[in-house]
Amino acid sequence: MQAMGLIVTLLYILTAYLSPPTVFGPLAAFHLEFILAAIALLVSIPSFSRDLFKQPQMLAITGMLFAVFMSRLFTGWLGSAPRGVMEFLPDVFVYVLIVTHCRSKRSLQFVTLTLFLASCYVIVQGALAVRAHDAHSPYIYSQGIGNEDYILRIRGLSIIGDPNDFAQVLVSLVPCMFFFACPGRRSRNMIILVPTIAILIAGLYLTHSRGAMLALVAVMVLAFRRKIGTIPAAILGGGAFAAATALSWSGGRQISMEAGADRMDAWATGLELFKSHPLFGVGFKRFTDYNYITAHNSIVVCAAELGIIGFYFWVLFLVTSVRRGLSVSRGSIEPAEPPVTEPTPYWMASLQRGPSPSLANAPRSRAMTVLESPGPERMAFDVSEPEIRRLAGFILIALAGFLVAGWFLSRAYVMWLFIYGGMMQSALQMGQAQGGSYKIDSSSRLLRMSAVAAASLLVIVYVILRVR
Structure with missing residues (x-):
C-alpha cells in the first residue's frame, strides 16, 4: 500500500505540474485528475500518522484554508468562497501526500526525479519553440511582441504557465539534485550532477527571469558557504551574477530600482489594500482586480489578498x-544509541553484532521490530542519520531559493512550497525514526516567532518603500 501511495502521489504531482491534457491527452476531458485525487486519498488513509494533524504545518495550512474562504466571502460574493477553497486544496493535498508517503531517501529522490523529468519536457518544448521563433507556442511567453527588442521566454502549462513560476521551480530544484549524490564518489557524482544541473540552468536562462537569476546566486552562495567560507562564496556569487548579466540573462531588461518602478508602485498599492482590508484582505488571487499588474512580491500579495490572518x-x-x-x-543533540562503556559485557557485544541463532525465536523488543519490519517504519532506516542531515540541508537551500525568488515574484501559495515543506517534515520523521533526538521548537514558540517574523517582513517592505 505504501508503494502504491507513492506512485499515485508522483502521478498527482506530475499531472498538476504538466497539466491534465499533457498527461492524459484526450482523456483529460473526463477530469481524470479528480479520480486520481480520490484514489490518492483512499490509498493514503491507512498510512496516515496519528500525529499528522497535530503538526504546526497542518495548523498553518488549516489557517490559510480558513483565510482563503473568508477572504472570498468578505468580497461580497458567497459563491466564490468555495471556489477559492477548491483552488487551494491541491496545495493542502500534496503536502499531506508527501508527508504520508515520503519515508525514505529513495522516495524523496522519486519526487525530485518526477519534477526534473517534467521540467526537462517543458525546457525541450520551449527551447524548440524559441529556436523556431514560434511566438504562438503554448510553451512561449512573448514579452514586448511587436517591438524590435521583444523576447521569447519559455514557460509550462497549468500551474507553471508563467515564466517566473517555472523559473522558481527550476531554481529551487537545483539543490534537490544533490539527493542523488553519494559522499566520497566524486566521479559518479560529477556524471550525474553536472548534466542535470546544466539542464536546469539552461532552462532558467531561457525563462529570462530576473528574480530567479538573483535566487540562483543566493543558492550558490549558500551551497558553497560551508565548503569554502562565507566571503569566498559571496565573491563566487558576485562573479556568477556578473557573468549572467554579461550573457543577457534578463533578455536585455535592466536590473535596477528604476527598472522596477512599476513593481514598487504595486508594492505600495498592496500595502494600501492591506490597510483598507486588514483582517482577511481583498480576496484570494484578487490582487489584479485592484492593480493592473500583480505585486511581484509574495509577502505583499499574500498580505493584501488574505489579510493579517x-x-x-x-x-x-x-x-x-x-x-x-x-x-x-x-x-541530533544526543547519540542515536546510548554509549557503551568499557569493559563491554559479552552479552551486550553479541547483541551489537546481531542476534544469535539461539535468540532467533525470542520475543522481540520494539526497536528490533522497527528495524526488521517491512512496512513504512523499516523504510525510514534506509538512510543513515548523517545522510538525513545532508538531505535537510539541501531542502533548506531549496526553500531559500524559493524565498529569494518569491521576494521578486508573487508566488505565495504555489504547490512547490508545500512540496518542500512536506519534504522537510519527512526528513524530520526519518531522523526521529532513526533514533535521533532534535531540538524542536514548541508550538507556542513557533507561534510567537511567526508573529515577530510576519510583522518584521511587513515593516521591511514599508521601509523599502519609504526609502525609495
Whole structure:
C-alpha cells in the first residue's frame, strides 16, 4: 500500500505540474485528475500518522484554508468562497501526500526525479519553440511582441504557465539534485550532477527571469558557504551574477530600482489594500482586480489578498519548515544509541553484532521490530542519520531559493512550497525514526516567532518603500 501511495502521489504531482491534457491527452476531458485525487486519498488513509494533524504545518495550512474562504466571502460574493477553497486544496493535498508517503531517501529522490523529468519536457518544448521563433507556442511567453527588442521566454502549462513560476521551480530544484549524490564518489557524482544541473540552468536562462537569476546566486552562495567560507562564496556569487548579466540573462531588461518602478508602485498599492482590508484582505488571487499588474512580491500579495490572518499562517508554515530544517541539519543533540562503556559485557557485544541463532525465536523488543519490519517504519532506516542531515540541508537551500525568488515574484501559495515543506517534515520523521533526538521548537514558540517574523517582513517592505 505504501508503494502504491507513492506512485499515485508522483502521478498527482506530475499531472498538476504538466497539466491534465499533457498527461492524459484526450482523456483529460473526463477530469481524470479528480479520480486520481480520490484514489490518492483512499490509498493514503491507512498510512496516515496519528500525529499528522497535530503538526504546526497542518495548523498553518488549516489557517490559510480558513483565510482563503473568508477572504472570498468578505468580497461580497458567497459563491466564490468555495471556489477559492477548491483552488487551494491541491496545495493542502500534496503536502499531506508527501508527508504520508515520503519515508525514505529513495522516495524523496522519486519526487525530485518526477519534477526534473517534467521540467526537462517543458525546457525541450520551449527551447524548440524559441529556436523556431514560434511566438504562438503554448510553451512561449512573448514579452514586448511587436517591438524590435521583444523576447521569447519559455514557460509550462497549468500551474507553471508563467515564466517566473517555472523559473522558481527550476531554481529551487537545483539543490534537490544533490539527493542523488553519494559522499566520497566524486566521479559518479560529477556524471550525474553536472548534466542535470546544466539542464536546469539552461532552462532558467531561457525563462529570462530576473528574480530567479538573483535566487540562483543566493543558492550558490549558500551551497558553497560551508565548503569554502562565507566571503569566498559571496565573491563566487558576485562573479556568477556578473557573468549572467554579461550573457543577457534578463533578455536585455535592466536590473535596477528604476527598472522596477512599476513593481514598487504595486508594492505600495498592496500595502494600501492591506490597510483598507486588514483582517482577511481583498480576496484570494484578487490582487489584479485592484492593480493592473500583480505585486511581484509574495509577502505583499499574500498580505493584501488574505489579510493579517492568512499572512500570519503563511509565515507560520515557512517558519516551522525552516526551523525544523535547521534542527535536523545540525544533527541530533544526543547519540542515536546510548554509549557503551568499557569493559563491554559479552552479552551486550553479541547483541551489537546481531542476534544469535539461539535468540532467533525470542520475543522481540520494539526497536528490533522497527528495524526488521517491512512496512513504512523499516523504510525510514534506509538512510543513515548523517545522510538525513545532508538531505535537510539541501531542502533548506531549496526553500531559500524559493524565498529569494518569491521576494521578486508573487508566488505565495504555489504547490512547490508545500512540496518542500512536506519534504522537510519527512526528513524530520526519518531522523526521529532513526533514533535521533532534535531540538524542536514548541508550538507556542513557533507561534510567537511567526508573529515577530510576519510583522518584521511587513515593516521591511514599508521601509523599502519609504526609502525609495
